Amino acid sequence: MKESVLKNKHIAFHKDTFNKTTEDRRQKVLEAATEEFAANGYNATSINVISKKSNISIGALYSYFASKEDLFLSIVNDAYDLMEKILKDVAKNSRDIYDCIERMLAASREFAVKYPQLNQIYLDITTQALSPLAVRLSNKLEIITPELLCGIIRQAKEEGRIKDDLDEKVISYCMDNIFMIYQFSFSSDYYKERLKIFLGEEKLKDINDIEKSIVKFIRAAIE
Amino acid sequence: MKESVLKNKHIAFHKDTFNKTTEDRRQKVLEAATEEFAANGYNATSINVISKKSNISIGALYSYFASKEDLFLSIVNDAYDLMEKILKDVAKNSRDIYDCIERMLAASREFAVKYPQLNQIYLDITTQALSPLAVRLSNKLEIITPELLCGIIRQAKEEGRIKDDLDEKVISYCMDNIFMIYQFSFSSDYYKERLKIFLGEEKLKDINDIEKSIVKFIRAAIE
Amino acid sequence: MKESVLKNKHIAFHKDTFNKTTEDRRQKVLEAATEEFAANGYNATSINVISKKSNISIGALYSYFASKEDLFLSIVNDAYDLMEKILKDVAKNSRDIYDCIERMLAASREFAVKYPQLNQIYLDITTQALSPLAVRLSNKLEIITPELLCGIIRQAKEEGRIKDDLDEKVISYCMDNIFMIYQFSFSSDYYKERLKIFLGEEKLKDINDIEKSIVKFIRAAIE
Amino acid sequence: MKESVLKNKHIAFHKDTFNKTTEDRRQKVLEAATEEFAANGYNATSINVISKKSNISIGALYSYFASKEDLFLSIVNDAYDLMEKILKDVAKNSRDIYDCIERMLAASREFAVKYPQLNQIYLDITTQALSPLAVRLSNKLEIITPELLCGIIRQAKEEGRIKDDLDEKVISYCMDNIFMIYQFSFSSDYYKERLKIFLGEEKLKDINDIEKSIVKFIRAAIE
DNA sequence: AATGAATGAGCGTTCATTCAT
DNA sequence: AATGAATGAACGCTCATTCAT
Numbered sequence: 001m002k003e004s005v006l007k008n009k010h011i012a013f014h015k016d017t018f019n020k021t022t023e024d025r026r027q028k029v030l031e032a033a034t035e036e037f038a039a040n041g042y043n044a045t046s047i048n049v050i051s052k053k054s055n056i057s058i059g060a061l062y063s064y065f066a067s068k069e070d071l072f073l074s075i076v077n078d079a080y081d082l083m084e085k086i087l088k089d090v091a092k093n094s095r096d097i098y099d100c101i102e103r104m105l106a107a108s109r110e111f112a113v114k115y116p117q118l119n120q121i122y123l124d125i126t127t128q129a130l131s132p133l134a135v136r137l138s139n140k141l142e143i144i145t146p147e148l149l150c151g152i153i154r155q156a157k158e159e160g161r162i163k164d165d166l167d168e169k170v171i172s173y174c175m176d177n178i179f180m181i182y183q184f185s186f187s188s189d190y191y192k193e194r195l196k197i198f199l200g201e202e203k204l205k206d207i208n209d210i211e212k213s214i215v216k217f218i219r220a221a222i223e
Numbered sequence: 224m225k226e227s228v229l230k231n232k233h234i235a236f237h238k239d240t241f242n243k244t245t246e247d248r249r250q251k252v253l254e255a256a257t258e259e260f261a262a263n264g265y266n267a268t269s270i271n272v273i274s275k276k277s278n279i280s281i282g283a284l285y286s287y288f289a290s291k292e293d294l295f296l297s298i299v300n301d302a303y304d305l306m307e308k309i310l311k312d313v314a315k316n317s318r319d320i321y322d323c324i325e326r327m328l329a330a331s332r333e334f335a336v337k338y339p340q341l342n343q344i345y346l347d348i349t350t351q352a353l354s355p356l357a358v359r360l361s362n363k364l365e366i367i368t369p370e371l372l373c374g375i376i377r378q379a380k381e382e383g384r385i386k387d388d389l390d391e392k393v394i395s396y397c398m399d400n401i402f403m404i405y406q407f408s409f410s411s412d413y414y415k416e417r418l419k420i421f422l423g424e425e426k427l428k429d430i431n432d433i434e435k436s437i438v439k440f441i442r443a444a445i446e
Numbered sequence: 447m448k449e450s451v452l453k454n455k456h457i458a459f460h461k462d463t464f465n466k467t468t469e470d471r472r473q474k475v476l477e478a479a480t481e482e483f484a485a486n487g488y489n490a491t492s493i494n495v496i497s498k499k500s501n502i503s504i505g506a507l508y509s510y511f512a513s514k515e516d517l518f519l520s521i522v523n524d525a526y527d528l529m530e531k532i533l534k535d536v537a538k539n540s541r542d543i544y545d546c547i548e549r550m551l552a553a554s555r556e557f558a559v560k561y562p563q564l565n566q567i568y569l570d571i572t573t574q575a576l577s578p579l580a581v582r583l584s585n586k587l588e589i590i591t592p593e594l595l596c597g598i599i600r601q602a603k604e605e606g607r608i609k610d611d612l613d614e615k616v617i618s619y620c621m622d623n624i625f626m627i628y629q630f631s632f633s634s635d636y637y638k639e640r641l642k643i644f645l646g647e648e649k650l651k652d653i654n655d656i657e658k659s660i661v662k663f664i665r666a667a668i669e
Numbered sequence: 670m671k672e673s674v675l676k677n678k679h680i681a682f683h684k685d686t687f688n689k690t691t692e693d694r695r696q697k698v699l700e701a702a703t704e705e706f707a708a709n710g711y712n713a714t715s716i717n718v719i720s721k722k723s724n725i726s727i728g729a730l731y732s733y734f735a736s737k738e739d740l741f742l743s744i745v746n747d748a749y750d751l752m753e754k755i756l757k758d759v760a761k762n763s764r765d766i767y768d769c770i771e772r773m774l775a776a777s778r779e780f781a782v783k784y785p786q787l788n789q790i791y792l793d794i795t796t797q798a799l800s801p802l803a804v805r806l807s808n809k810l811e812i813i814t815p816e817l818l819c820g821i822i823r824q825a826k827e828e829g830r831i832k833d834d835l836d837e838k839v840i841s842y843c844m845d846n847i848f849m850i851y852q853f854s855f856s857s858d859y860y861k862e863r864l865k866i867f868l869g870e871e872k873l874k875d876i877n878d879i880e881k882s883i884v885k886f887i888r889a890a891i892e
Numbered sequence: 893a894a895t896g897a898a899t900g901a902g903c904g905t906t907c908a909t910t911c912a913t
Numbered sequence: 914a915a916t917g918a919a920t921g922a923a924c925g926c927t928c929a930t931t932c933a934t
Contacts, residue, residue, distance in 0.1 A: 017893080041352030043266035046928060057895045058930085068929065120351040127350060128343040129264030131412040146421050166443065170436040173421040177404040178397050189354040190364075197369045198396040213393040220389065221444030240918070270904060280920045281905080291904065463914080487798030489712035492907060503916045504909080514908065566797040573796060574789040575710030577858040587859075592866050612889065616882040619867040620847050627846040635800040636810075643815050644842040659839040666832065667890030686897075716925060726899045727926075737925065895934080903927070913916080 011138070013074035018064040028054040029064065034075055038117030041124050042072055042133070073136055076125055079118035080137070083111060084144045091148050097156040098219055101175070105211045108179050112186035119187035145176050153222075162222040171222055178214065234363070236297035241287040251277040252287065257298055261340030264347050265295050265356070296359055299348055302341035303360075306334060307367045314371050320379040321442055324398070328434045331402050335409035342410035368399050376445075385445040394445055401437065457584070459520035464510040474500040475510065480521055484563030487570050488518055488579070519582055522571055525564040526583075529557060530590045537594050543602040544665055547621070551657045554625050558632035565633035591622050599668075608668040617668055624660065680807070682743035687733040697723040698733060703744055707786030710793050711741050711802070742805055745794055748787035749806075752780060753813045760817050766825040767888055770844070774880045777848050781855030788856035814845050822891075831891040840891055847883065 018026060032054035036045045047068050051058045065071040090107045094100035112119045125134050149172035156162045162171075184191040196204060203210060241249065255277035259268045270291050274281045288294040313330045317323035335342045348357050348364070357364065372395035379385045385394075408418040419427060426433060464472060478500035482491045493514050497504045511517040536553045540546035558565045571580050571587070580587065595618035602608045608617075631641040642650060649656060687695065701723035705714045716737050720727045734740040759776045763769035781788045794803050794810070803810060818841035825831045831840075853860040865873060872879060 021893080038351060041264070041266060041350060043264060044352060047930085048928060051896090058897095059895050059932085060893075062930070063893075124350050124352065126407075126411065126413040127264055127347050128261060128411045128413075129267055129347065134413055143420065146417075150421075163443065166440065167436045169422045169426060170433065171440060173418070174401050174437060174440050176421065177401045180404060181400040184349075188349065188351045190349040190351075190357055194369075195396070197366065198373075198399065199392050203392060210393065213390045214397060217389065217394060217397050217444050220386065221440050244918075269902080271902080274921095281922095282907080282920055283918075285905065286918070467914080484797060487710070487712060487796060489710060490798055493909085494907060497917090504918095505911085505916050506914075508909070509914075570796050570798065572853075572857065572859040573710055573793050574707060574857045574859075575713055575793065580859055589866065592863075596867075609889065612886060613882045615868045615872060616879065617886060619864070620883060620886050622867065623847045623850040624843050627849060630795075634795065634797045636795040636797075636803055640815075641842070643812065644819075644845065645838050649838060656839065659836045660843060663835065663840060663843050663890050666835065667886050690897075715923075717923080720900095728900065728928080729898055731926065732897070895932105897931105897933090899929105899931080901928100904925100906924075907922100908920105910918105910920080911916105912918090 011077060011140070013070040013077055014065055015063065021060075021064070025056060025060075029056050029061065029071075030075060030078075032056075033071055034117045034121070037072055037075060037124070038120040042068075042130055045072075047071075069133060069136075072121075073133060075118075076121060077137065077140070079115070079122060080140060080144070082115075082118070083122075086111060087144060087148055091152060097152055097161055098215060098223075100152055101218055102211060102215045104179060105182060105214060108183035109186050109207065109211070112183045116187040119183060123184055123188055123191075145179070146172060149176055156222075166222060174221075175218060178218070182214070234300060234361070236293045236300055237288055238286065244283075244287070248279060248283075252279050252284065252294075253298060253301075255279075256294055257340045257344070260295055260298060260347070261343040265291075265353055268295075270294075292356060292359075295344075296356060298341075299344060300360065300363070302338070302345060303364055303367070305338070305341070306345075309334060310367060310371055314375060320375055320384055321438060321446075323375055324441055325434060325438045327402060328405060328437060331406035332409050332430065332434070335406045339410040342406060346407055346411055346414075368402070369395060372399055379445075389445060397444075398441060401441070405437070457523060457586070459516045459523055460511055461509065467506075467510070471502060471506075475502050475507065475517075476521060476524075478502075479517055480563045480567070483518055483521060483570070484566040488514075488576055491518075493517075515579060515582075518567075519579060521564075522567060523583065523586070525561070525568060526587055526590070528561075528564070529568075532557060533590060533594055537598060543598055543607055544661060544669075546598055547664055548657060548661045550625060551628060551660060554629035555632050555653065555657070558629045562633040565629060569630055569634055569637075591625070592618060595622055602668075612668060620667075621664060624664070628660070680746060680809070682739045682746055683734055684732065690729075690733070694725060694729075698725050698730065698740075699744060699747075701725075702740055703786045703790070706741055706744060706793070707789040711737075711799055714741075716740075738802060738805075741790075742802060744787075745790060746806065746809070748784070748791060749810060749813070751784070751787070752791075755780060756813060756817055760821060766821055766830055767884060767892075769821055770887055771880060771884045773848060774851060774883060777852035778855050778876065778880070781852045785856040788852060792853055792857055792860075814848070815841060818845055825891075835891060843890075844887060847887070851883070 029050070032050045033045075036050050036053065039045075045068075047061060048058065050071075051061055061071070065074065086107050087104065090103045091100060094103055124130060125137075150168060153162065153168045153172055157164070157168060181191060182195075185195040186192070199210065241252075252273070255273045256268075259273050259276065262268075268291075270284060271281065273279075273294075274284055284294070288297060309330050310327065313326045314323060317326055345364075347353060348360075373391060376385065376391045376395055380387070380391060404414060405418075407414040409415070422433065475496070478496045479491075482496050482499065485491075491514075493507060494504060496517075497507055507517070511520065532553050533550065536549045537546060540549055568587075570576060571583075596614060599608065599614040599618055603610070603614060627637060628641075630637040632638070645656065687698075698719070701719045702714075705719050705722065708714075714737075716730060717727060719725075719740075720730055730740070734743060755776050756773065759772045760769060763772055791810075793799060794806075819837060822831065822837045822841055826833070826837060850860060851864075854864040855861070868879060
């Protein structure tokens, strides 16, 4: 899959100085900031608290990042790069489209479970209030899954593995909607509760079965 | 469809005094508050600004609502009741499940277009940071669509209109994921952009066609 | 004991309307206000709370009293009149000076126990912050005990019951200091604690004995 | 006189940062705060006014003290330590009990004249409304004089310098009541006026004579 | 490179008082 | 005579950011 020309891999929201400090300090900053932003949201998070939690002085924070906004976007950006890498790996290593869908579901869930805070932050940045911030990511956020999914669907279509009469764009969109909220269901309390209400406590115990059912749903739709 | 016993229809987040003031003042408060909460999110919204915008004194605001939180929840609660009413009407007036799905899609979109601010607020309250507030709505938020969708699916199954071997819970969940984000796509900049990227500027011009395609996707999955 | 010419018996801090409403309403206002002022002090007491507690509307309160200040002073004034009456009765009904001292001690304690709130308010108005209010009582507060005590001492001196070489003014002053704080010791937590520290928990059980000891102290000083 | 084990000398109501700023800033804060608290009482004093008066930003104030309450208690605490030091010096340097009583009277008056504001604040904290604050001083306030006075009396008794049949606890209590209000008489308008009424304008001109008379009263009581 | 003291606008909220009913 | 809705200044306090060290 060829590299997107739209995506600027070199956006950086930190100052040069952040590269020059020790790895330990970088980690402490990002860890504390991620915790706070995830738990409180962008607006209710205090830079002073991040400073205290990380044992990095406010002055240092401001020498690494020009503003609270930049620190936040830096984390979002990294999170996105991580998710992108994971999804691309999945796409590359899948046998066929249904295998791919199943792996993507699992990967989404695993990401949400492993990095619940990143997922919570991701949800946060989709809100209207943060759209001025999201703009600075130059749509980076939305590009990866459309490209991946459309590519997979197109390929499957060419191989005759899916119905001819379905609009591949709409299919990708529907599938991504399913994936996206499924992923949120493993990090935000709201979507967790929603998952539980839809599926019932009992069913939640066998995640594998749920994912198989979702794949089955999608497969029935497109095969 | 029988009334849920779980849902307390009588939760009120305003004080009695709010009922006693004039309709004009009630509207001004709610309108200004809705605008502000939608545009800035809960945390970045200032009660003082709402007071200024609505020409209602701060003291009056606090005589209507015990706190900023209550004012916010009052709006969310009303918005939810409105959405619930709309969806129930749709379910009641539909010929069959596919008609119902199509109407629900349209209704979701119409709601988002008519009340973009309510939709933005709804997105806001799904974030982790606001989950302490969401709790006060006693899960009211998540209950309506599961019940509606499950009911419709169950009925269709009994009538032999959909496949036997699909888990109705998972189907409802997948469908609701599609609906939910589709609805967000007409109010939040983020999801608007996402819709555009998936479907392309061209396709967006024919909303009707998009909805038909989504219905087709779902129908293929379950029929 | 002749009536003081200095003291204006006719100071009234309420408006005429307060006399015209029912006794029940008068009581409810004064009771709620006394509770609040005693517990929170003048400044931290809210008229709105008094209104709620008494079930008398704010409008009515302001038709009875021109201001929060006047309501407060009205209570202080009444309390003082009550205390004055009690002390004068004691003075009138005492056999001799030592009997009088003992009865005054007991009366002070009984007043403080029966009307702890009035006593707390009395302590409050002696603070510097409230001196602008106290001024409006035209020194009424301070006049009663000096007159009573000086009169008693003078009479006792004339009767040869107390030492010749002691300054009667200083004696009255010292005695009143003892009485005043003794009285506070039965209403304010601070002075209660102080009494306990001085006398010990054990001794506190026999109040009668304490008062006898105080009288003994004073008697030894002046006899 | 041995050190009290009850009293924690190390209570601090300021944050560490207060120690780190300049002496000039510390003084400006404490001076402005003392003035305001003394003149208006705790509740009617505004942090914003203290900030303006002292030319120290609100943010700085809150970096020195966690709250208005802590700033207030810090001042009370310091005032108490100062008074304690003075009284202990007096006790140590006195020839005998009567010398000690006379010096304590003088010291009380001098303290009140030199630091009228501290004395006004001390009176304020004895009121019922502030008892929740006073609690945080862990009874520190009330401990010093009982210990000092009881010690002095006990020693005098052992030396046979005072009557055998008087209860030393009650004596200390009575003496302290006299001292306490005498001290208030030089700072609060209320108690000033009261002193004037008791002793008369004329007598007030010879403070030395008044104190001698008070000592004489006490001496007569106990010798 | 790193610190953290300092700033002050702005927050959510309270409350004495007014006045139309 | 009585109500209580309405006002808005002022409160205690937070926090993004600057800058001297």
